[in-house]
Each structure stands twice: as C-alpha cells, then as structure tokens.
Amino acid sequence: MKPIIIADRVGKEFSRCPVRGNWRSLVTRSETRSVPETLWALRDVSFEVFPGEMLGIVGANGAGKSTVLRLLGGVGRPTTGSMRTDGRIGALLELGGGFQGDLSGRENAVLGAVVAGLLKREAIDRLPEIIRFADLEGFIDSPVRTYSTGMAMRLAFSVAVHTDPDIMLVDEFLSVGDIAFQAKCTDRISALREGGCAIVFVSHGMDQVRELCDRALWLRRGIVMACDTAKAVAASYEQEMHAETLRRTPGFSPRLTSRGNELRLGENRFGSLEMEVTRAILRPAGTLAAGTPLEVEIQYHADHAMISPVFVVSISRPDGTVCLDVNTEVARVALDAVKGGGGIRLVIDRIDLVPGDYFVDVGVFASDWSHAYDYHWHVYRLTVTGGNRNKGILAPPCHWLLANPSS
Amino acid sequence: MSITTNLNAGERRRWQHAWDLLTVLVERDLKILYKRSSLGFGWALVTPLVQLLIFSFIFHRVLAIEIENYASFVFIGVLVFGWFQTSLGQSSAMITGNRALVTQPGFPLTLLPHVMVAVRFFHFAIAMPILFALLWSGGIRPGWSWLSLPVLVGVQYLLIVGLSYPLASINVIYRDTQHIVGVALQMMMFVTPVFYSLEKVMPEQARWFYLNPMVGLLESWRSVLLNDAWPDPRMIGALLTLGIVLLVLGRKLFVRQSHLFAEEL
Numbered sequence: 001m002k003p004i005i006i007a008d009r010v011g012k013e014f015s016r017c018p019v020r021g022n023w024r025s026l027v028t029r030s031e032t033r034s035v036p037e038t039l040w041a042l043r044d045v046s047f048e049v050f051p052g053e054m055l056g057i058v059g060a061n062g063a064g065k066s067t068v069l070r071l072l073g074g075v076g077r078p079t080t081g082s083m084r085t086d087g088r089i090g091a092l093l094e095l096g097g098g099f100q101g102d103l104s105g106r107e108n109a110v111l112g113a114v115v116a117g118l119l120k121r122e123a124i125d126r127l128p129e130i131i132r133f134a135d136l137e138g139f140i141d142s143p144v145r146t147y148s149t150g151m152a153m154r155l156a157f158s159v160a161v162h163t164d165p166d167i168m169l170v171d172e173f174l175s176v177g178d179i180a181f182q183a184k185c186t187d188r189i190s191a192l193r194e195g196g197c198a199i200v201f202v203s204h205g206m207d208q209v210r211e212l213c214d215r216a217l218w219l220r221r222g223i224v225m226a227c228d229t230a231k232a233v234a235a236s237y238e239q240e241m242h243a244e245t246l247r248r249t250p251g252f253s254p255r256l257t258s259r260g261n262e263l264r265l266g267e268n269r270f271g272s273l274e275m276e277v278t279r280a281i282l283r284p285a286g287t288l289a290a291g292t293p294l295e296v297e298i299q300y301h302a303d304h305a306m307i308s309p310v311f312v313v314s315i316s317r318p319d320g321t322v323c324l325d326v327n328t329e330v331a332r333v334a335l336d337a338v339k340g341g342g343g344i345r346l347v348i349d350r351i352d353l354v355p356g357d358y359f360v361d362v363g364v365f366a367s368d369w370s371h372a373y374d375y376h377w378h379v380y381r382l383t384v385t386g387g388n389r390n391k392g393i394l395a396p397p398c399h400w401l402l403a404n405p406s407s
Numbered sequence: 408m409s410i411t412t413n414l415n416a417g418e419r420r421r422w423q424h425a426w427d428l429l430t431v432l433v434e435r436d437l438k439i440l441y442k443r444s445s446l447g448f449g450w451a452l453v454t455p456l457v458q459l460l461i462f463s464f465i466f467h468r469v470l471a472i473e474i475e476n477y478a479s480f481v482f483i484g485v486l487v488f489g490w491f492q493t494s495l496g497q498s499s500a501m502i503t504g505n506r507a508l509v510t511q512p513g514f515p516l517t518l519l520p521h522v523m524v525a526v527r528f529f530h531f532a533i534a535m536p537i538l539f540a541l542l543w544s545g546g547i548r549p550g551w552s553w554l555s556l557p558v559l560v561g562v563q564y565l566l567i568v569g570l571s572y573p574l575a576s577i578n579v580i581y582r583d584t585q586h587i588v589g590v591a592l593q594m595m596m597f598v599t600p601v602f603y604s605l606e607k608v609m610p611e612q613a614r615w616f617y618l619n620p621m622v623g624l625l626e627s628w629r630s631v632l633l634n635d636a637w638p639d640p641r642m643i644g645a646l647l648t649l650g651i652v653l654l655v656l657g658r659k660l661f662v663r664q665s666h667l668f669a670e671e672l
Contacts, residue, residue: 014670070510070669072512073510073511073512073513074512074513075509075510075511075512075669076666076667076669076670077666088513089512089513090512091511091512093510094507094510097506097507097510098507098508098511100435100438100439102438102439102442102443103435103438103439103442107435107438110431111431111432111435114424114427114428114431115428115431115432115508115511115514116511117424117513118424119420119423119424119427120427120430120431121427169512
C-alpha cells in the first residue's frame with residue numbers, strides 16, 4: 001500500500017513580525033523589511049501516513065502542530081522540503097468558522113458540504129443523515145445565529161464527517177458537545193478509518209492519543225522529538241512534561257497568586273530561600289486504597305530562626321480542582337520559632353476520595369501569608385485506588401437504605 | 408465525439424464542483440445581503456434609482472443638458488458603471504473578508520472573484536426590466552443589434568474579473584489598497600461619461616478618455632440600446648483582448664500569491 005501523505009523534510013519559516021505592509025514602506029525602505037527576522041516553525045519534519053491510519057501529533061503550544069495541519073491542508077506552502085497528499089482533504093479545524101448566522105442550519109449544511117468538496121446533489125442527498133447525526137431535527141430550519149455554540153459545533157462536525165474525505169485533519173475534536181455526542185464522534189472517526197480514510201489528529205490528551213492513534217509524532221519547537229507507536233510517544237512525552245514541571249517548581253505556583261500573595265521568585269526559588277522544604281514524603285505510599293489513612297511528612301530546613309511559619313498541604317486533581325487545603329494556622333498549631341532541620345507531619349485519618357490521580361502540594365509560608373518561603377507544586381503524585389467508580393470528588397463510606405413507607 | 412465524453416470522470420467532477428460552488432456561494436451572498444431586510448431584493452434597485460433621479464434632476468432640469476432620452480441614457484451609465492464600481496470596490500477585501508474559505512483545505516481560491524462579480528451582475532440584471540421600461544416609454548423598441556448585448560456583458564465580466572485578481576492579491580499584503588481603490592473608483596466615475604456625453608468633450612481630449620476601458624464599453628451599450636446600432640467590432644475586439652490579457656496575468660499573480668493569503672490573515 002502506498003502512503004497517502006508523505007512529508008519529506010518539511011521546513012516552514014515565518015517572519016516574526018509579519019510584513020503588515022503599507023505603501024509607504026514600498027517607497028521608504030523601512031528597517032524591518034531589509035532585515036527580516038524569521039522564525040522556523042518547522043524544521044526537517046518527515047513522516048508518512050497510510051490509508052486507514054491515524055497519526056497523532058503532540059507537543060506544547062507553539063510546537064508547530066497547527067502549522068503541520070495547515071500545510072497538509074494546502075493552506076500555505078513549505079519553505080523547504082515537500083508535503084505531498086493524495087485525495088480529498090476534510091478538516092475539523094475551526095469548527096463552524098464558515099457558518100453564516102443569518103442562514104438556516106440546512107442552508108449552512110449544504111454550503112459547508114459543497115465547500116468541503118461534495119457536489120450540490122450529493123450534499124442534498126446526505127442532508128437527512130447529517131441532520132440526524134447532529135441531532136438537530138427540530139432546529140434545522142432556524143437561523144444558525146439562534147443556535148448554541150454546542151449545536152453549531154455539532155452541525156459543523158456532522159457536515160465534515162459526511163463528506164467522504166480521503167484525509168481528515170482533526171484538531172482536538174473530542175471537545176465537541178456532551179459525552180454522548182463525543183462517543184458518536186469517536187465511532188464515526190473509526191468508521192471513516194475503516195473506509196480507508198487517513199486521519200491526522202492534533203491533541204493535548206495523551207489518553208486520547210493512546211486510545212485512538214496508531215502512531216504519534218511529537219514536535220518541540222518545530223523539531224521532531226519522536227515518531228513512533230502512539231503508546232511509546234505518549235509515554236516519553238508525559239515523562240518530559242513531568243520533568244518540566246519539576247524544573248519549574250516552585251516558581252509558578254498558581255495557588256500563590258490565587259491567594260493574593262506576592263509571587264516573589266527570588267525568595268521561593270534558588271539560594272535566597274529563607275526556609276526550604278527539602279522534601280515531602282507520602283506514607284504509607286504514593287498509591288493507596290480509598291478509605292485508608294495517609295500521612296504527609298514535610299521535611300524542612302531553615303538557616304535562620306523563622307518566626308511562626310505556616311505549613312500548608314493541599315490535594316488537588318490534575319484539572320486543578322482542590323479537594324483538600326489545610327494549614328497549620330487554621331489548625332492552631334503553635335510554631336514559635338523554627339531553626340535548623342526538622343519535619344512536620346499531617347495525618348489524614350481516611351482518604352475518602354474517588355479513585356484517580358491527584359497531586360499533593362506542600363509549602364511553607366511567612367506567618368502573615370505575605371509570601372511563600374518555599375512551595376512544591378505538582379511534584380508529589382498520589383494515586384487513589386479502589387473499585388468505586390462514582391462521579392464527583394468524595395468517596396466516603398456510604399450505603400443505601402430503603403425507607404419504610406410511612407403508615 | 409463530444410467534449411464531455413473526452414474529459415475523464417475526475418475532470419468532469421471538478422468542473423461540476425466548481426459550478427456548484429459558484430452557485431451556492433452566490434446564493435449565500437445574495438441571501439445574506441437581503442434576508443433580514445423588509446424590502447429584500449428591492450434594495451438592489453434603490454441605489455441605481457436614486458442615482459437616476461439625482462442625475463436627471465441636476466443635469467437635465469437644472470443644467471439643461473440636451474441629450475435625447477436622458478433618463479435612459481443616464482440609467483445605462485449608472486447600471487453599467489455601477490456593476491464595475493461595486494465589484495471592484497469589493498474585490499480588494501475579497502480574501503481578507505473570506506477567512507473561513509481561504510483556510511479551507513482544497514478550496515479553489517480562484518473562484519472567489521467569479522462569485523463576487525456574479526453577485527454584482529445579479530444586481531445589474533434585476534435592474535434591467537426598469538431600464539427596458541424606460542426605453543419603451545422613450546419610444547425605443549428592441550432591434551437586431553440587441554443580440555450583441557450578451558457579448559458586452561461577457562466582455563465586461565472578463566474585464567472586472569481580470570482586474571479583481573490583482574487587486575485582491577495586492578490588498579492581502581498592502582491593506583491600503585482597498586482605500587486607494589475606493590478613491591480611484593470615485594474619480595473614475597467622473598472621467599467615465601456616466602451622466603454626460605463624450606460629444607461635449609473636445610476631440611483632442613476625448614481620445615485620451617478611451618484609455619479607460621469603461622468608456623468604450625459604455626458607448627457600445629448606448630449605441631445598441633439607444634440607436635439600435637451594432638457596436639464597433641474593433642472596439643469590442645480591443646476590449647476583449649484587454650480583458651483576456653488582464654485575466655490571464657491577474658490570475659497568474661493571484662495564484663502565485665495565494666499561498667501567502669492564509670499566512671497574512
């Protein structure tokens with residue numbers, strides 16, 4: 001089988017300050033034109049995609065993921081190398097960007113399908129299917145401006161997946177609509193693949209990449225870091241992300257600012273730390289069953305005597321939801337003066353959290369909360385296990401009872 | 408063997424698709440323009456009618472210009488020049504105003520000027536019945552030379568599309584273009600005999616007027632409609648050549664620039 005996409009040492013150079021030209025600059029040679037400052041958004045990027053295959057593209061913002069999608073779509077041209085595609089290209093990029101608010105859903109669907117490459121006759125034939133998939137039977141003749149964002153996205157998605165593309169470019173599509181619709185989208189994408197459509201999928205979610213993609217391409221500042229099976233790339237990408245977080249701690253703790261405390265980089269990072277948290281230990285382990293006890297020990301060191309520092313422990317989910325936030329001030333733990341090395345332990349009798357991954361953040365603050373001496377943010381991972389698959393945050397012991405009918 | 412069977416299926420599909428795209432996009436633009444207004448397409452007639460009233464009043468009644476069938480004379484000018492003016496006035500913003508289409512993979516950008524010129528032609532066409540009514544009331548009846556009208560429409564279409572390609576490409580990089588074009592079109596209205604007749608201009612100066620392609624075109628329209636005289640074939644030949652040359656060169660520039668469009672948006 002021949003690849004349907006061949007990217008051969010693709011490079012793309014952008015001028016850093018786009019030439020927002022005016023006629024004056026044609027006459028009076030301005031400096032910016034004579035010394036163009038450029039940026040390589042992509043460098044020597046090579047990959048192939050075969051029909052029916054799904055390639056994930058991962059990387060931080062600004063790594064060049066969208067540039068790859070654009071070049072694949074023939075929007076813009078590589079500066080070096082070549083990008084060859086074979087067949088009709090469909091796109092789930094700026095969903096609903098081409099919609100006209102004053103036209104009805106039906107008119108927009110036909111328009112969108114023809115713009116995406118169908119003949120008008122084919123578009124009209126497929127309209128019932130498109131409408132059914134988008135779940136918009138009752139609204140299809142209302143103007144799109146009356147739609148909610150979710151409805152417009154559903155329609156846009158539905159149009160795009162019903163246009164028989166040979167190649168589909170997808171940018172984070174699973175954020176469309178509710179969970180039921182997302183499941184439908186995933187099914188539809190699988191169906192397209194079975195029909196031989198190659199899919200290029202940009203995502204930030206490693207779980208999605210693992211689950212959906214065959215292979216993945218990892219970009220960093222326009223350079224290919226890895227191109228391998230989705231599992232391998234996702235694993236090394238996550239490892240790298242974690243290392244990056246460690247490097248940044250404790251400088252950018254969002255909690256510091258959200259508390260309204262001053263973020264003083266010189267004091268909670270490097271050398272000038274007045275008091276350091278040397279490390280935190282989770283006991284019995286970083287993985288434990290829901291309902292069991294957890295101890296968090298903070299080990300610290302202070303060169304000089306610190307008056308009444310406040311220790312903080314918080315548990316949060318990766319999405320930022322704070323599940324627990326306790327400190328020694330609220331608990332009225334008297335710490336008059338602290339000097340030298342030592343430790344302080346928080347004993348949590350039961351961890352009644354739903355199973356999943358959490359972060360335990362620890363820190364020590366000045367007594368007036370004016371700033372942090374040290375703060376370790378998203379350094380310590382906590383995994384809660386257990387069979388309970390409830391939604392929400394809490395998993396306390398609970399059971400149901402049938403109430404006797406009142407007589 | 409007919410041409411259609413010579414084309415292979417893919418090629419035929421491409422042409423069919425281009426045609427479908429053109430029609431749905433023209434339909435879209437027309438619907439957007441008038442869907443929510445109470446007068447609807449009636450608005451397409453308002454501008455030329457107001458211009459007709461103003462010109463008839465000022466030049467015919469106030470300044471007493473003596474031209475036979477002045478209302479028809481002016482209305483031909485207003486419509487023919489109006490098609491040219493409104494199309495080119497919009498052409499510069501064609502790329503910058505169609506972001507979603509420009510970034511759509513595989514969208515044939517070269518179709519955009521056709522969409523715009525066709526939309527403006529539609530406006531031109533729906534005012535035609537009023538023109539014919541004016542001509543009728545002035546005692547003018549259709550003649551054989553009217554058969555040349557589609558040729559005039561075709562030549563003008565080529566000229567406008569040919570000019571809009573380069574204007575649109577230049578405006579993407581030099582955004583001042585659309586303002587300059589606006590001013591230039593305004594000035595052009597006065598060096599095109601829309602509301603006066605070239606007969607009143609000194610012959611030595613009149614020669615220079617013909618550098619403006621709209622002058623020859625407008626004269627042809629008037630000679631056909633007002634005098635039932637066939638247009639000068641040399642004039643039509645020259646305009647047709649100009650239109651084709653503009654179209655080929657303009658399209659070339661447009662295609663060469665087109666990979667820059669998405670980056671500049």
